[in-house]
Amino acid sequence: MPFNLYNSLSGKTEEFAPAQGNLVRFYDCGPTVYDYGHIGNFRTFIAVDVLRRFLHQSGFDLLHVMNITDVDDKIIRNANQRGLPIGEYTKKYEKAFLDDLDALSVQHPEVISRATEHIPEMAEFIQKLAKKRVAYKAEDGSWYFRIDKFKDYGKLSKKDFTGITNGGGGRMDADEYDKDDARDFALWKAPKEGEASWDTEIGPGRPGWHIECSTMAMKYLGETFDLHAGGEDLLFPHHENEIAQSESLTGKPFARHWMHVRFLLVEGQKMSKSLGNFYTLRDLVLLGHKPSSIRLLLISVPYRKQLNFTFDGLVQAANSVERLRNFKLRMETSHWDEGSNPEISVLAGKAIQEMTSSLNDDLNTAQALAAIFDLVRDVNAAADHGKVKKDDIPSVLEALRRFDEIFAIFDDQDAARVKTVVDWAKTEGLEEKISPQAAEIARAASLSDADIEEMVAKHSEARKARDFKASDAIRDQLLAEGIILENTKDDVRWKRK
Numbered sequence: 001m002p003f004n005l006y007n008s009l010s011g012k013t014e015e016f017a018p019a020q021g022n023l024v025r026f027y028d029c030g031p032t033v034y035d036y037g038h039i040g041n042f043r044t045f046i047a048v049d050v051l052r053r054f055l056h057q058s059g060f061d062l063l064h065v066m067n068i069t070d071v072d073d074k075i076i077r078n079a080n081q082r083g084l085p086i087g088e089y090t091k092k093y094e095k096a097f098l099d100d101l102d103a104l105s106v107q108h109p110e111v112i113s114r115a116t117e118h119i120p121e122m123a124e125f126i127q128k129l130a131k132k133r134v135a136y137k138a139e140d141g142s143w144y145f146r147i148d149k150f151k152d153y154g155k156l157s158k159k160d161f162t163g164i165t166n167g168g169g170g171r172m173d174a175d176e177y178d179k180d181d182a183r184d185f186a187l188w189k190a191p192k193e194g195e196a197s198w199d200t201e202i203g204p205g206r207p208g209w210h211i212e213c214s215t216m217a218m219k220y221l222g223e224t225f226d227l228h229a230g231g232e233d234l235l236f237p238h239h240e241n242e243i244a245q246s247e248s249l250t251g252k253p254f255a256r257h258w259m260h261v262r263f264l265l266v267e268g269q270k271m272s273k274s275l276g277n278f279y280t281l282r283d284l285v286l287l288g289h290k291p292s293s294i295r296l297l298l299i300s301v302p303y304r305k306q307l308n309f310t311f312d313g314l315v316q317a318a319n320s321v322e323r324l325r326n327f328k329l330r331m332e333t334s335h336w337d338e339g340s341n342p343e344i345s346v347l348a349g350k351a352i353q354e355m356t357s358s359l360n361d362d363l364n365t366a367q368a369l370a371a372i373f374d375l376v377r378d379v380n381a382a383a384d385h386g387k388v389k390k391d392d393i394p395s396v397l398e399a400l401r402r403f404d405e406i407f408a409i410f411d412d413q414d415a416a417r418v419k420t421v422v423d424w425a426k427t428e429g430l431e432e433k434i435s436p437q438a439a440e441i442a443r444a445a446s447l448s449d450a451d452i453e454e455m456v457a458k459h460s461e462a463r464k465a466r467d468f469k470a471s472d473a474i475r476d477q478l479l480a481e482g483i484i485l486e487n488t489k490d491d492v493r494w495k496r497k
């Protein structure tokens with residue numbers, strides 16, 4: 001079954017496969033580390049995680065490179081305000097970003113590369129462009145890319161630039177007055193008072209934004225590579241400019257396939273601080289929402305469809321995670337009669353096949369989720385009627401395992417992850433943002449699994465001895481720590497709230 005993925009470059013859904021062997025070489029534009037990541041950012045990073053995981057599941061090896069933009073206007077401004085060197089300022093937010101990826105079970109790329117660690121390479125790149133006469137130095141020492149030298153300019157964004165010439169409506173930044181053409185973009189910015197700058201072969205200054213991605217993508221992946229990803233806002237001008245720089249240098253295609261993730265809306269509107277609908281991942285966790293619910297919600301809508309984030313949707317996602325985890329627990333811990341019911345493995349096989357074909361269809365995560373929920377519904381119904389037998393369980397668990405290779409929500413680390421965020425809030429003096437719900441979830445993380453098992457065993461003993469006062473006391477104690485006990489007819493199960 002081929003993997004069909006929409007390609008923004010061709011404007012079509014096309015079969016995706018690596019150009020060489022089994023290794024997929026891909027690049028995605030990472031964060032600008034000037035603040036904590038918001039849920040829009042994480043929608044994009046989770047979509048790329050789904051791609052990663054599905055490629056793996058389909059048998060490919062990955063070389064995935066992500067940059068960290070650790071020098072730009074906002075970083076310089078914020079670091080100056082705090083009186084910190086930019087490296088010190090960005091370190092904190094880079095770590096926060098990687099911790100947030102972990103909280104959301106997003107796998108790390110094989111290579112994470114920082115812009116500030118590739119300055120000489122960027123200068124060399126610009127020098128080569130200058131030799132080809134597609135880059136020029138302005139009077140102030142900044143370098144620009146000469147767009148009229150690249151005839152394919154606009155091929156990704158499909159914009160028509162014919163009407164925009166010098167002074168003809170192109171937007172020019174105040175400090176970019178000495179460009180030859182309004183459309184030309186900065187490759188290198190001349191130093192300014194109080195700004196970080198580097199001494200290089202092309203003079204002092206700092207890189208423009210686009211050059212870092214071309215430089216690092218080609219350094220780690222080669223002149224032509226398989227896929228380039230990012231949020232839809234990057235399509236123009238960032239990715240268009242990456243193509244212009246890279247293809248002018250090499251004369252070869254840059255990325256073969258381009259994937260762009262649709263922007264997230266919050267309660268029907270563009271997320272913005274002024275509208276009061278702006279949420280970092282940490283904001284949501286402190287409000288008492290679990291990372292697993294946030295992950296599932298952000299995955300539940302296919303990456304090219306509009307995802308409207310709402311708090312109702314988040315509660316529904318939390319219920320879905322619960323339902324799936326309870327189902328898995330039921331499969332693993334119930335007593336099943338000997339034998340088999342072939343209908344069950346047929347249902348499990350069908351779910352696997354539907355999940356795979358949905359993901360092969362431009363990563364249709366909504367349909368893949370529907371397939372697993374059909375399985376949950378049908379197998380639960382069969383189990384209620386005693387129609388699930390011992391030998392059927394492995395096929396159901398296999399379907400769940402394959403589902404979780406992509407969705408990654410079964411491993412319940414929510415309590416520990418919420419605790420990490422709650423502890424962080426305390427160290428940052430943000431105690432007032434910690435909701436009672438978040439505090440309660442975090443409390444459950446203080447007990448180790450072994451502690452809980454021991455208490456559950458005592459609870460069971462007390463129950464068997466019909467000492468209900470003692471067993472209820474243990475149950476209440478566990479509940480206060482965020483642990484819920486469920487008595488079934490055979491045994492006692494526990495889970496974290």
Ligand code: AMP
Pocket residue numbers: 029030031032033039040041042043044045230231232233234261262263264265271
């Ligand atoms: P930034 O840190 O702004 O460079 O963004 C990091 C990534 O998040 C980029 O791929 C952006 O395109 C993406 N992004 C930013 N805002 C949103 C949003 N509201 N929805 C989806 N992706 C976003």
Ligand code: ZN
Pocket residue numbers: 028029030213238
């Ligand atoms: Zn980029």
